[in-house]
Amino acid sequence: MIIDTHAHYDDEAFEKDRKELLEGMKEKGVGCIVNVGASLRGCRDTILLTEEYDFIYGAIGVHPSDTDDLNEESFGWLSENCQKEKIVAIGEIGLDYHYPEPSHEQQKYWFERQLFLAQKTKLPVVIHSREAAKDTLDLMKQFKGKLNGGVIHCFSYGVEMAKEYVDMGYYIGIGGVVTFKNGKKLKEVVEYLPMDRIVLETDCPYLAPEPNRGKRNSSLNLPYVVKAIAELKGLTEEEVVCQTCENAKKLYSLGDMD
């Protein structure tokens, strides 16, 4: 069974056919999806999705680019709602220095607050880090041994950085980029990664793999990612599906799922 560990089905890109698409997932081999909130609105909609579909679980947290959403009141809401039964992680949280706003200070402040929330609730974390390798690693090292694991999602750094996170016990989220012709850096990371550290993710509606690059992504494209990983690791596609499924269950403690 394929598990998509990172999707955004609350996105407006799915407005027209969300129900139809999600209802067809199981019969097409996607047995479980973790929908990840990025904004406060996304977190609310993630909770609704987990209530509507038995095979959808949720992560809630506020993305660095959306930290204007956060204040004591909304942080309180987050702290309360992450205790819901089908909320399995805090995320996506982290640092994104691609755009000048919000300020690095603001991003770091709310990243740390949400890391403390993860520590308190013993929930794993879903980390977003773009063009902020050093600051992310510094903070994650501060929390070393204090968190209940997590995943570095849409991994965009090199082998050296991957090793840092693997050594701290984190999973690495691999998605469509591994199929891109210019995805050499990520291919090297996958070659390096131990198989028990890799989880599959789409980040849909973004980052559709080849041959659908540029189109709207969905969990139904994950077999292309599986194929790319299988080729890089010299494994069968079935082996990749089995191992990543087991990894995803461990990451999010989805133990009692069939």
Ligand code: NI
């Ligand atoms: Ni995402």
